[in-house]
Amino acid sequence: MKKRSSGTPGDTVTKLLPVSLYDTAGMEAWLERMAEKGLILTEFLGERASFRAGEPTVCRCRMEPRPGALPEPDGEMRALYAASGWEYICADSGENFFFWRSTRPDARELHTDPVAESYGYQKLRRRYRNRCLWSGLGTLAALALCGGLAALGGTSALRLVRDNTLLIQWGWCLFLLAMGVYAAAAELGVLRRTLQSLSSGVPAKPARWALSPRGRQRLLWWGLAVLLVGMLSGAAAELRPGESYSGPLTDCPERLPYVSAHALGCEAGDDAGAAWGRSALADRWSAYEGPMYSYTFSNGWGTARACATQVYRLRLPLLQKKLARELLDTQPRQGAEVTAAPLADDRFDGAWYGTDQQGVQYLAVCRDGAVLYMAANVPVDLRTQLELFSQVLDAAAS
Amino acid sequence: MAKEPLKVLTESMFYVLLALLRQERCGTEIMQYADDATAGRVALGPGTLYAILARFEDERLIEETAVEGRKRTYRITERGRALYREELSRLRLCVADGEREGKGR
Numbered sequence: 001m002k003k004r005s006s007g008t009p010g011d012t013v014t015k016l017l018p019v020s021l022y023d024t025a026g027m028e029a030w031l032e033r034m035a036e037k038g039l040i041l042t043e044f045l046g047e048r049a050s051f052r053a054g055e056p057t058v059c060r061c062r063m064e065p066r067p068g069a070l071p072e073p074d075g076e077m078r079a080l081y082a083a084s085g086w087e088y089i090c091a092d093s094g095e096n097f098f099f100w101r102s103t104r105p106d107a108r109e110l111h112t113d114p115v116a117e118s119y120g121y122q123k124l125r126r127r128y129r130n131r132c133l134w135s136g137l138g139t140l141a142a143l144a145l146c147g148g149l150a151a152l153g154g155t156s157a158l159r160l161v162r163d164n165t166l167l168i169q170w171g172w173c174l175f176l177l178a179m180g181v182y183a184a185a186a187e188l189g190v191l192r193r194t195l196q197s198l199s200s201g202v203p204a205k206p207a208r209w210a211l212s213p214r215g216r217q218r219l220l221w222w223g224l225a226v227l228l229v230g231m232l233s234g235a236a237a238e239l240r241p242g243e244s245y246s247g248p249l250t251d252c253p254e255r256l257p258y259v260s261a262h263a264l265g266c267e268a269g270d271d272a273g274a275a276w277g278r279s280a281l282a283d284r285w286s287a288y289e290g291p292m293y294s295y296t297f298s299n300g301w302g303t304a305r306a307c308a309t310q311v312y313r314l315r316l317p318l319l320q321k322k323l324a325r326e327l328l329d330t331q332p333r334q335g336a337e338v339t340a341a342p343l344a345d346d347r348f349d350g351a352w353y354g355t356d357q358q359g360v361q362y363l364a365v366c367r368d369g370a371v372l373y374m375a376a377n378v379p380v381d382l383r384t385q386l387e388l389f390s391q392v393l394d395a396a397a398s
Numbered sequence: 399m400a401k402e403p404l405k406v407l408t409e410s411m412f413y414v415l416l417a418l419l420r421q422e423r424c425g426t427e428i429m430q431y432a433d434d435a436t437a438g439r440v441a442l443g444p445g446t447l448y449a450i451l452a453r454f455e456d457e458r459l460i461e462e463t464a465v466e467g468r469k470r471t472y473r474i475t476e477r478g479r480a481l482y483r484e485e486l487s488r489l490r491l492c493v494a495d496g497e498r499e500g501k502g503r
Contacts, residue, residue, distance in 0.1 A: 064445050067452055075468035077448055080425040084444040110445035113410040119449050201408075 011053040013039055017213045021047075021092055022128075022190045024063055025204055031061035031099070041099060044092045047213035059103045062086070062110045065120035071095045084108045096124060118198035125191045132184045139177065157322040158330065161282035161312060168227060175223050183211045244275040249289055257372075257396040261290030261307040263388055264378040272305070283313040285396075293377045295358055297335025304333065310373040311396045317369030321350045324364040327373035328352055331362075338362050343383065347390045353383055365389050370396040404457055407485045413440050414450050415459070415482045418474040422463050425451065425470065454478065 015034075019026035031041055031049075036058060039051035068074075073081070073088055081088065081100060085107030089099040100110060111117040160166055194204040211219075245252050249260065249272050256276070261268045272289030290306030310327065314320055328340045333356070340354030340362060351365040363382045364373045370393045376382060382389075407415070410432075417423055417431040428451075429442045442450075451472065454460040459478035464471040474482070 062445070067449060076425060076470045077444075079468040080429075080448060081444040083426050084429070086444060108441055109443045111449075112441050112443035113408050113446040113450070115408045116410060116446045116449040116453070119453050 009038075009054050012042070013051045013053055014045060014048045015039075015051065016048050016217060019212045020187055020190060021094075021097070021213075022187045022194075023212075024097075024194060027063055028061050032059065035059045035061065035101075041089050041101070043090045046093050047216075057103060059101050060107070061089075062100045062102075063097045064100075064110065064117070065124035066091065066095055066098055067120050067123075073098055081110070084110075086110060096127070114198040114201050114203055118195055121191060121195045121198060125188070125195060128188060128191060132188065135180075135184070139180070143177075156326060157319045158326045161284070161314060161319065161323060162279055164280045167280050172223065172227050179211075179216065179219060179223075183216060186211050243277070244273065246271075246273040248272055249274060249287055252287075254285070255395075256285050256287050257311045257392045258285065258287035258309040259307060259372075259374060259376075259385075259388060259392055261305075261378070264290075264307060264376055264382070264385065265380040266290040266306050266378050269305075281315050281319070284311065286310045290378070295333050295336070295360070297333065297337075297357070300334030302333065304375070304377070306377045308375045309392075311392065312371040313396050314369040314371065320366040320369055320371050324350055324352065324366045324371050324373065327371070328354065328362055328364045331373060332356060332375060333360070336360065340364070343386075345386055347386060348393075351386070363389070365393065367393050368397055372396070404453070404459070404481065406488070407481070409440055410442055410446055411450050411454075412482075412485055412489075413442070414447065414454065415474060415478055415485075418460060418472060418478070419482065422471045422473040424472070428472075 017027070018030055021027060034041065034049075034051060036056055038054050038056040040054055040057065041049055041061070042052050043050045067077075071091060078088055085104035086100045086102045089101050091098050197204045243254070245254065248268065249256060249258060250268075252274050254274065254276050256274050258274070268289045269291055271292070272287070274285065274287040276283070276285040278284070286309065288305040288308045292303050293306060294303050295301060310331070312323060314323065328338065332338045336356035336358070338354040338356050340352040343351035343353050343365075345351050345365075347367070348365045349367050351363075353361070353363045355361050358377075360375060360377045361382045362373075362375050364371065365386070366372070367390070372389055372392055374382065374389075404411070413432040413435065414428055416435070417428040423431065425444075425447055429444070429447055432440050432442045451460070455462070455472075457477075458475055459481055460472045460474055462470055463473050
């Protein structure tokens with residue numbers, strides 16, 4: 001659809017502001033250019049300006065901070081300005097500024113004393129700063145609440161390291177937050193410069209670096225596009241698609257960090273396999289080998305290999321203990337009742353060990369951001385093989 | 399941060415106080431007075447005048463005496479007169495300094 005920049009007389013045209021509202025000089029120049037194209041400002045709708053299409057007009061447009069508490073100019077103000085040839089147009093949506101227009105070339109400038117003009121900006125800056133403060137506190141409270149709810153609701157470290165969706169969602173929130181902080185800081189900076197300039201008797205200059213609503217919208221669209229592409233392209237599930245392998249683990253093309261069945265007193269067998277993949281937060285490998293065994297619990301049954309290993313290399317090491325605990329809580333066979341107890345060992349940042357009612361052993365250890373989880377139905381007590389697990393963690397870390 | 403009280407007046411502010419020194423006036427009369435008194439040299443823009451009147455009222459340098467429709471009339475207070483006198487002395491010193499320096503050449 002062709003974008004309409006001007007309409008037939010009488011039409012209403014709305015446009016997103018191309019400069020920050022706080023960039024007074026930039027806004028005034030833009031409104032004057034619009035009037036030259038026949039677009040006369042009528043009102044503001046959020047971050048859009050609404051124009052009435054008409055005849056091209058040469059006029060001066062001026063804006064000034066709202067001087068008092070009234071959302072519209074009072075009678076005295078209107079009369080005083082009208083006597084000097086100025087007509088009130090509207091206030092912006094946030095009622096921070098009043099907009100005036102004059103088509104009379106002889107009309108006296110609205111502001112002839114920058115120091116007096118700065119008084120309005122002082123009030124505006126105070127109002128804006130207070131609003132930023134309250135918004136900032138509100139955002140922090142909301143983040144704390146979300147974080148608290150996520151912690152209470154048990155946001156899964158396992159999901160976080162396996163699935164990028166959650167990370168993308170948090171990234172999106174942080175992106176919006178960073179954009180909001182930047183926009184507020186830039187606008188405060190514009191206000192500060194304007195104020196400094198006016199207080200020293202110099203009219204304010206345009207401030208091009210402030211983030212305009214148009215720029216903000218562009219950034220939002222880009223951010224949204226990245227989010228959608230990320231969510232839809234499968235990158236959400238895994239940045240690099242996972243690969244798998246069947247066959248003796250010693251012949252696996254990927255350098256696997258794993259614990260061999262042989263080291264735990266079993267035959268490796270031919271029917272072994274491995275899978276590996278990468279998410280935004282972790283590299284992970286899983287491997288299984290050894291003889292098959294059957295398990296039956298009250299609400300589940302099946303078969304499994306004697307040695308199943310999962311190894312994670314985290315890019316966010318602080319998640320390692322949570323992940324190790326979660327692996328122990330969620331990975332054992334369905335229906336298995338495992339009571340894991342911590343193991344005291346200086347070689348690890350954390351170590352837990354437990355068995356289920358069929359004697360299958362479960363172990364999780366972590367160190368320096370690497371986590372190893374093992375489910376083993378082997379004759380050897382896993383607690384006597386801690387040095388072996390330590391070596392696997394070393395291999396994963398490298 | 400508390401608002402800094404006015405200590406030095408700009409030319410526009412000075413003429414607003416001057417306009418009210420002998421009689422009560424409304425906004426347009428103040429503008430007209432500044433125009434006449436300075437032969438157009440000091441042109442008070444409506445925004446400037448409105449901002450100055452609001453600030454002077456805040457600082458109790460002037461006060462409103464009557465409201466007739468859209469017209470508000472103001473008069474200077476004792477505080478305003480004191481500030482006016484201070485400013486006048488300051489300006490006299492400036493002029494004296496300038497003249498002394500000028501004679502030296």
